[in-house]
Amino acid sequence: xxxxxxxxxxxxxxxxxxxxxxxxxxxxxxxxxxxxxxxxxxxxxxxxxxxxxxxxxxxxxxxxxxxxxxxxxxxxxxxxxxxxxxxxxxxxxxxxxxxxxxxxxxxxxxxxxxxxxxxxxxxxxxxxxxxxxxxxxxxxxxxxxxxxxxxxxxxxxxxxxxxxxxx
Amino acid sequence: xxxxxxxxxxxxxxxxxxxxxxxxxxxxxxxxxxxxxxxxxxxxxxxxxxxxxxxxxxxxxxxxxxxxxxxxxxxxxxxxxxxxxxxxxxxxxxxxxxxxxxxxxxxxxxxxxxxxxxxxxxxxxxxxxxxxxxxxxxxxxxxxxxxxxxxxxxxxxxxxxxxxxxxxxxxxxxxxxxxxxxxxxxxxxxxxxxxxxxxxxxxxxxxxxxxxxxxxxxxxxxxxxxxxxxxxxxx
Numbered sequence: 001x002x003x004x005x006x007x008x009x010x011x012x013x014x015x016x017x018x019x020x021x022x023x024x025x026x027x028x029x030x031x032x033x034x035x036x037x038x039x040x041x042x043x044x045x046x047x048x049x050x051x052x053x054x055x056x057x058x059x060x061x062x063x064x065x066x067x068x069x070x071x072x073x074x075x076x077x078x079x080x081x082x083x084x085x086x087x088x089x090x091x092x093x094x095x096x097x098x099x100x101x102x103x104x105x106x107x108x109x110x111x112x113x114x115x116x117x118x119x120x121x122x123x124x125x126x127x128x129x130x131x132x133x134x135x136x137x138x139x140x141x142x143x144x145x146x147x148x149x150x151x152x153x154x155x156x157x158x159x160x161x162x163x164x165x166x167x
Numbered sequence: 168x169x170x171x172x173x174x175x176x177x178x179x180x181x182x183x184x185x186x187x188x189x190x191x192x193x194x195x196x197x198x199x200x201x202x203x204x205x206x207x208x209x210x211x212x213x214x215x216x217x218x219x220x221x222x223x224x225x226x227x228x229x230x231x232x233x234x235x236x237x238x239x240x241x242x243x244x245x246x247x248x249x250x251x252x253x254x255x256x257x258x259x260x261x262x263x264x265x266x267x268x269x270x271x272x273x274x275x276x277x278x279x280x281x282x283x284x285x286x287x288x289x290x291x292x293x294x295x296x297x298x299x300x301x302x303x304x305x306x307x308x309x310x311x312x313x314x315x316x317x318x319x320x321x322x323x324x325x326x327x328x329x330x331x332x333x334x335x336x337x338x339x340x341x342x343x344x345x346x347x348x349x350x351x352x353x354x355x356x357x358x359x360x361x362x363x364x365x366x367x368x369x370x371x372x373x374x375x376x377x378x379x380x381x382x383x384x385x386x387x388x389x390x391x392x393x394x395x396x397x398x399x400x401x402x
Contacts (some may be wrong), residue, residue, distance in 0.1 A: 022288075022290065023288060024288075024290070037320070037321070038318070038320035038321060040285075040318060040320065060249045060283055061283055061284060061285050061286075062278070062282055062283065062284040062285070063284055063285050064285075065285065065320055078251055085251050087251070107253075
């Protein structure tokens with residue numbers, strides 16, 4: 001019994017680095033089986049400057065794909081937590097409020113608790129303030145600071161891109 | 168009873184305490200001793216830290232530069248491309264003013280200047296990259312052939328024929344040697360000392376061992392204080 005518990009402690013962290021939902025499956029589910037075609041938003045000029053401010057570093061891509069239907073947009077963003085990318089799907093509704101945050105893939109060995117609804121549901125209804133901060137405080141998870149901060153940055157970025165997608 | 172506890176805990180943790188003190192002293196002065204600059208590069212360290220032998224993939228030469236993979240990292244000349252997935256390099260192609268790099272799991276779309284535009288994940292393992300008769304980018308996976316749309320945002324089953332697949336080449340040995348010099352230079356002494364100090368060098372059990380030593384130190388300190396109080400009260 002004790003040995004089995006010890007083995008679990010040794011191996012559980014390694015088991016956590018994985019893809020939970022394929023992006024295409026998430027996109028289909030997010031739009032009730034009828035996803036729109038992908039659109040692209042180029043990260044240039046003022047958008048680039050603002051995104052870099054939100055992320056605290058230079059964004060690694062020149063464009064972002066998103067899916068839009070009836071004023072709702074879905075953004076699938078990658079951001080590094082500690083060393084590897086966390087892939088997150090963020091749905092923003094026509095009132096520019098976060099409707100859903102789902103971690104699609106988590107590749108680090110620690111901090112995977114951010115995938116749970118008890119954390120991601122905090123973002124529901126959140127909007128963006130004029131200074132690009134979130135409209136409400138989101139509690140971090142002890143021991144998963146880098147991952148929770150990465151998700152916060154992704155949500156801020158999604159809200160910003162939603163508001164600026166027509167530019 | 169208190170004396171015995173103090174004595175035996177001290178004896179048991181003596182070696183660990185000695186090691187913690189010495190390694191701690193060095194770690195407190197990493198810059199003075201230049202610990203981060205001193206590298207240990209031997210087969211034992213490489214094996215212990217799992218520094219894998221550099222596995223070069225085949226390569227494509229575009230615009231005077233080699234595009235290739237080392238283990239699951241993708242390089243364009245000297246520059247590492249930030250791929251989302253850890254997956255081996257397959258091939259690369261230049262189309263219009265873009266460079267498309269295929270790994271086993273995704274397409275990376277870059278400008279000719281090497282700026283990363285976007286990526287497109289492909290569900291099945293990519294085995295080949297090429298162009299079809301209409302000059303569209305196509306990939307061959309284990310199960311099928313896929314055509315990539317003009318915006319590089321989606322793929323569909325191939326409807327055109329005449330696919331021409333890009334054939335990668337082996338990298339010159341001279342090029343590989345230059346890379347090995349740059350990338351394979353062992354682990355810093357600071358890293359090794361940090362891992363030894365924290366117990367991580369022995370894995371999770373080493374960490375727990377150091378935790379136990381820490382608890383012993385608290386007990387030793389507390390028991391020592393109590394012994395002193397008793398002695399003082401006695402005299």
